[in-house]
Amino acid sequence: MAIWEYAPAPESRDLANLKPHYQPFIGGEFVDGHGEPLKTINPATGEILAEVGTADSSDVDKSVTAAGRAHLNVWGKMPGTERAKYLFRIARLIQERSRELAVLESLDNGKPIKESRDSDLPIAAAHFFYHAGWADKLEYAGFGQNPQPLGVAGQVIPWNFPLMMLAWKIAPALACGNTVVLKPAETTPLTALVFGEICQQADLPAGVVNILPGAGDVGAELVNHKGINKVAFTGSTDVGKLIQRQLAGTGKKLTLELGGKAANIVFDDAALDQAVEGIVNGIFFNQGHVCCAGSRLLVQESVADELIEKLHKRVSTLRIGDPLDKNTDVGAINSAKQLAKIEGLSEAGEAEGAQRWTSPCPLPDKGFFFAPTVFTNVQQSMRIAREEIFGPVLSVLTFRTPEEAVSKANNTPYGLSAGIWTEKGAKILWMTQQLRAGVVWANTFNRFDPTAPFGGYKESGFGREGGRTGLGAYLSV
Ligand code: NDP
DSSP states (O other), X not given: OOOOOOOOOBOOGGGGOOOSEEOOEETTEEOOXXXXXXXXXXXXXXXXXXXXXXXXXXXXXXXXXXXXXXXXXXXXXXXXXXXXXXXXXXXXXXHHXXXXXXXXXXXXXXXXXXXXXXXXXXXXXXXXXXXXXXXXXXXXXXXXXXXXXXXXXXXXXXXXXXXXXXXXXXXXXXXXXXXXXXXXXXXXXXXXXXXXXXXXXXXOOTTXXXXXXXXXXXXXXXXXXXXXXXEEEESOHHHHHHHHHHXXXXXXXXXXXXXXXXXXXXXXXSOHHHHHHHHHHHHHGGGGOOTTOOOEEEEEHHHHHHHHHHHHHHHHTOOBSOTTBXXXXXXXXXXXXXXXXXXXXXXXXXXXXXXXXXXXXXXXXXXXXXXXXXXXXXXXXXXXXXXXXXXXXXXXXXXXXXXXXXXXXXXXXXXXXXXXXXXXXXXXXHHHHHOOOSEEEESOOSOOOTTXXXXXXXXXXXXXXXXXXXXXXXXXX
């Protein structure tokens, strides 16, 4: 049978309007930062995209002061109906500039353009639209008659969904009347800085949003600054724990969205072809750089062989390569450091006796790439079953009864998400009650919606982002 190859279909990188130099956004203006400039690279090629000015402690101080002033004089006392107008404007501007932002995100992060275009950008805009709707209805949100903002929010985000994480953090904070100082990840600062331009276009009052590129030390300065009233952090569990220790006793409100090791559970009565699509989406979406990725597949023993065969066949069809090509399914790993972590954990999986299957797909000869990989014969004690790999690597375990599935699924320090595949509604409801996970998807996976609260149990953190519940994190309640 003849197999037709896909012709290359690259999106034009000119759409990104790349500039040679970017600056921090402080007090409504782009200004020189006093930190050591960083060079952000395209992980698909290794080429330098731009030089980015970074913040030092004096810039953190300046930003927090600007945000405090904006909160006191303008934003904190502005009626919700007026704040809503700005949020709507920002949402529309994100939509208007979505093609530019999607290309820029794929260049800086390495994710496939079809994901940045069809997932990250629409979800980022949706968060601003959704929270614009709340801005003038906070008194009906169940937090008392006159809920008040907290003040200045210090927000630190990771590199896996740069603009989307920014939206999850900034939209609820602004809707509730807080002002913001946000630090994007060191390896993906560009879309956050274009968001600064969007704030200018929307005529957002100066100081309401401040963006400080830099490394972890800038994040640490920010969360520990005395002028910060609320800290929202998404990233690794280790840094989350450190921040929690540092903030203890300070009175700052804290939400942590940390790692995960989600179980994606397939019962023998599930529609297997549909489940295969959900498994692929669960672990290979965004190269597996997803905190809620379905990185542990738990499959009922009676259908395990059939499912694995189908899975290998399906994964073999995934196209790995140029993130800007519209046909690419799996893009580049975000950094050399992350690639080394994925390689190291995969080697540990083999050394501990799991059986490795790697997609036979060709890999580009430059940049950071890792072929989709599936481990079978995985034991619960192995590192690949316990540690967050944060890459396109799936660990498969089996179970015989629903009780065994529950105990294996919950046998993890994390508790962010889980997936269930079955045609029995009663089984879904029973499982949902047993699983210690903040989000449980049934017959689907990786669905995000601004109306649905997202967050974890145990070492996956605490607090919720999104929905009515998420507003509580930004209000004095
Ligand atoms: P980090 O937790 O180090 O980074 C997350 C953000 O926190 C980044 O902006 C980072 O800055 C910043 N940061 C680092 N140190 C501090 C600090 N002491 N105080 C305040 N902010 C700080 O994650 P990594 O990027 O190093 O990724 C390591 C692992 O973490 C991954 O392999 C993955 O397993 C997990 N992870 C989980 C994520 C999730 O969504 N749950 C997201 C990202 C990572 P900088 O970018 O400069 O390091």
